[in-house]
Amino acid sequence: MSKTLHIVGTGPGDLTYLPPLARQAIAESDGLVAYPLYIDLIQEQDPDLITGKQRHDLPLGEEIERARLALDLAAEGQTIALISSGDIGIFAMATLVFELLDRECNPRWVDIDVQVIPGISAMQTAASKLGAPLGHDFCAISLSDLLTPWPTIETRVRAAGMGDFVVSFYNPVSRKRDWQLAKARELLLEYRPAETPVILGRNLSRKDEKTEVTTLGALDTTQVDMLTVVVIGNSESRTLTHQQKTWVYTPRGYAKKLEG
Amino acid sequence: MSKTLHIVGTGPGDLTYLPPLARQAIAESDGLVAYPLYIDLIQEQDPDLITGKQRHDLPLGEEIERARLALDLAAEGQTIALISSGDIGIFAMATLVFELLDRECNPRWVDIDVQVIPGISAMQTAASKLGAPLGHDFCAISLSDLLTPWPTIETRVRAAGMGDFVVSFYNPVSRKRDWQLAKARELLLEYRPAETPVILGRNLSRKDEKTEVTTLGALDTTQVDMLTVVVIGNSESRTLTHQQKTWVYTPRGYAKKLEG
Numbered sequence: 001m002s003k004t005l006h007i008v009g010t011g012p013g014d015l016t017y018l019p020p021l022a023r024q025a026i027a028e029s030d031g032l033v034a035y036p037l038y039i040d041l042i043q044e045q046d047p048d049l050i051t052g053k054q055r056h057d058l059p060l061g062e063e064i065e066r067a068r069l070a071l072d073l074a075a076e077g078q079t080i081a082l083i084s085s086g087d088i089g090i091f092a093m094a095t096l097v098f099e100l101l102d103r104e105c106n107p108r109w110v111d112i113d114v115q116v117i118p119g120i121s122a123m124q125t126a127a128s129k130l131g132a133p134l135g136h137d138f139c140a141i142s143l144s145d146l147l148t149p150w151p152t153i154e155t156r157v158r159a160a161g162m163g164d165f166v167v168s169f170y171n172p173v174s175r176k177r178d179w180q181l182a183k184a185r186e187l188l189l190e191y192r193p194a195e196t197p198v199i200l201g202r203n204l205s206r207k208d209e210k211t212e213v214t215t216l217g218a219l220d221t222t223q224v225d226m227l228t229v230v231v232i233g234n235s236e237s238r239t240l241t242h243q244q245k246t247w248v249y250t251p252r253g254y255a256k257k258l259e260g
Numbered sequence: 261m262s263k264t265l266h267i268v269g270t271g272p273g274d275l276t277y278l279p280p281l282a283r284q285a286i287a288e289s290d291g292l293v294a295y296p297l298y299i300d301l302i303q304e305q306d307p308d309l310i311t312g313k314q315r316h317d318l319p320l321g322e323e324i325e326r327a328r329l330a331l332d333l334a335a336e337g338q339t340i341a342l343i344s345s346g347d348i349g350i351f352a353m354a355t356l357v358f359e360l361l362d363r364e365c366n367p368r369w370v371d372i373d374v375q376v377i378p379g380i381s382a383m384q385t386a387a388s389k390l391g392a393p394l395g396h397d398f399c400a401i402s403l404s405d406l407l408t409p410w411p412t413i414e415t416r417v418r419a420a421g422m423g424d425f426v427v428s429f430y431n432p433v434s435r436k437r438d439w440q441l442a443k444a445r446e447l448l449l450e451y452r453p454a455e456t457p458v459i460l461g462r463n464l465s466r467k468d469e470k471t472e473v474t475t476l477g478a479l480d481t482t483q484v485d486m487l488t489v490v491v492i493g494n495s496e497s498r499t500l501t502h503q504q505k506t507w508v509y510t511p512r513g514y515a516k517k518l519e520g
Contacts, residue, residue, distance in 0.1 A: 011279070019380070021276040064514055087394075089387045091512070095395025098509035102500040103518060114502060116392065118384040120279070127349045128376040134347075135355025136408075137416050139399035139425055147513030148396070152424075156397050159423025163416040165399055240362040242374060249358035252351070253407030254324055258363060 001077035003112045005070055007097055008081050009088035009119025013041045014205035017125070022117045023049065029081035031056055033070040038083050041206070067096040075108040087121040091142050091170045122229040123168035126201030129211050131247035133199055133231050138166035138250075143173075143180040150180070157184045161191030166237065166250050169230040173221070181230065182221040189216060192235045197248045199231040200224065213239060213246045261337030263372045265330055267357055268341050269348035269379025273301045274465035277385070282377045283309065289341040291316055293330040298343050301466070327356040335368040347381040351402050351430045382489035383428035386461030389471050391507035393459055393491050398426035398510075403433075403440040410440070417444045421451030426497065426510055429490040433481070441490065442481040449476060452495045457508045459491040460484065473499060473506045 006025035011017035026032070026049060032039055036057040042050055056073070058066045070082040084092040094116050101109060127134045139160050145153060160167045167188065172181040188196075194217025202210040202225070214220075216232060224230060237250040266285035271277035286292070286309060292299055296317040302310055316333070318326045330342040344352040354376050361369060387394045399420050405413060420427045427448065432441040448456075454477025462470040462485070474480075476492060484490060497510040 014281075016281040016284070017279045017378075019271070019277045019279050021274075024276070064517060087384055089384060089392045090394050090398075091396070094388075094392035095509045095512055096514055098391050098395075098500060098502075098507055099511050099514060099518070101502050101507075102498060102509070103515070111503070114507075116388040118277075118380050118388040120378050120380070121384075124347055124349065124378040124381075128354075128378040131358050132349045132354035132376065134350050135358075136351070137399065137401045138350075139397065139420075139423075141397045142512075147516075156423040156425065159419045159425070160399075162422070163399075163419025164412075165416065165419070238362060240358060242358075242361050243371070247358055247361075247374075249355045249362070251359050252355055252402075254356055254359060255363070256407075257324060258359070 002079045003074050003077055004079040005074040005097070005112050005114050006081045007088050007094045007114065007116045008083050009092065009117065010038060010042070010083055010085055011120040012122065012125040012205035013085060015042065015045045017120050017205060022119060025115070025117055026050065026081050028079055029053060030078040031073055031080050032083055033058070033066055033073070033080060034083040035060060038085050063093065063096055067093055067100050071097065071100060071109050071112065074112045087119045089116055089118055090121045090140065122170065122201065122204065123231055125204040126199055126211070126229050126231055129201060129204060130199050130213060132249040133166055133197070133233055133237055135250040136166065136234065136252050138168065140168045140170060142170045143184060144171040144177065145180060154187065157187045161188050164192065164234045166234045167232045171226065172228060172230050173224050174226045181224055185216060185219055185221060188232060192216065196235065197233040197237045197239050199248055200228055202228040213248055262339045263334050263337055264339040265334040265357070265372050265374050266341045267348050267354045267374065267376045268343050269352065269377065270298060270302070270343055270345055271380040272382065272385040272465035273345060275302065275305045277380050277465060282379060285375070285377055286310065286341050286343070288339055289313060290338040291333055291340050292343055293318070293326055293333070293340060294343040295320060298345050323353065323356055327353055327360050331357065331360060331369050331372065334372045347379045349376055349378055350381045350400065382430065382461065382464065383491055385464040386459055386471065386489050386491055389461060389464060390459050390473060392509040393426055393457070393493055393497055395510040396426065396494065396512050398428065400428045400430060402430045403444060404431040404437065405440060414447065417447045421448050424452065424494045426494045427492045431486065432488060432490050433484050434486045441484055445476060445479055445481060448492060452476065456495065457493040457497050457499050459508055460488055462488040473508055
């Protein structure tokens with residue numbers, strides 16, 4: 001009996017971003033636990049990778065149920081892959097598995113081998129498509145106040161402003177949360193100029209990929225949805241045009257050397 | 261004439277972390293520009309991937325020269341891969357290429373196709389080996405004051421403390437920089453408890469990999485070297501023991517639901 005739980009991030013969606021380590025973990029699993037879209041994306045591109053495996057699809061909102069099911073199935077002696085897009089360690093399911101292991105002390109779970117396999121997170125894909133905005137100190141903040149009280153989020157956005165961090169916003173908007181990104185934009189405008197470059201990336205690496213470069217002043221938050229990652233430059237981030245395309249980068253301070 | 265520059269992050273070192281997109285970019289390149297260790301790591305594991313390609317090894321400290329050489333070789337009509345470990349967009353070479361394109365306006369470079377390919381960054385590998393410390397809002401700060409003045413770094417560390425971000429320190433120490441990590445630890449201790457979990461990861465995925473879980477209070481900064489990434493939990497990060505191993509996670513706030 002193997003009792004193995006692989007906790008696997010699959011990156012943005014296109015399987016060319018999926019490292020062999022993650023592919024191998026999926027390949028050797030008996031069952032896959034995920035929000036259905038992530039398995040559908042694999043199915044479309046490489047059906048052989050998941051043929052014969054049992055799918056355990058659970059909808060958005062059932063994150064605790066997904067983590068618990070993955071542990072319970074592994075406890076039965078199966079090899080299970082709990083899958084999310086991006087890096088499953090970043091604003092995703094991995095932490096919830098450890099929280100369950102820690103809080104519930106379920107004796108059936110004690111001998112499960114747990115392995116976390118990182119993936120390319122949304123901010124990294126967005127950054128790479130449009131330059132190198134994460135070239136210097138940055139932070140990542142989830143704007144979802146479903147689990148984190150808004151005052152805590154606001155404190156973090158202000159801290160990011162004070163520290164002049166490049167900021168990636170995850171979960172910027174949802175059907176029920178429509179004002180948080182606008183408020184976060186307003187807060188950051190107290191600390192950095194309206195000309196600060198902003199990157200939007202939506203459905204990155206997928207058919208309907210959309211990327212856009214705008215500025216903090218011009219950012220229209222009503223155009224942003226829950227599938228978008230928003231990366232906001234720091235006060236030194238710059239844009240340039242190369243090959244008819246606008247790119248964004250955050251310099252690390254080589255300018256002095258370049259001028260010297 | 262192809263005139264292509266792939267800017268490629270290779271992840272922690274073990275090629276099982278290298279996505280097919282990055283592998284393909286290396287495979288189709290005529291020449292590789294890198295700090296020699298990163299090409300040696302490929303050579304050891306998969307010599308065929310780089311057989312017949314010209315190596316352009318440049319030592320540490322010659323980052324500008326490396327970026328310029330990669331652009332110049334691509335301008336000659338070659339397909340070039342500029343390589344670094346981790347994610348080349350995070351504290352690495354990608355931003356320097358864009359800075360050169362932006363500042364030097366070299367007419368020989370204008371028709372080079374540039375592509376950035378992200379990789380798994382050190383904090384992600386460290387996090388995955390020891391749990392899910394990046395499960396909630398986090399920041400990444402380079403402690404190298406060679407290019408960034410220390411007061412800017414100190415402001416960022418304080419902001420990270422105020423915002424209660426999980427903090428990953430890159431470039432924590434070098435032969436010439438021996439006090440910055442100790443100072444950063446002191447600063448963070450003003451904001452979070454001595455019991456805060458800390459993760460150290462060194463040479464991750466390589467032969468002499470070393471991982472360690474300690475606390476902010478107990479962190480002995482003299483044991484940390486330039487190859488180590490340091491991840492410091494926020495005030496809610498917790499440790500647990502599972503399968504005789506200590507893991508660290510940062511909860512997202514499901515506790516209320518779990519108790520409810």
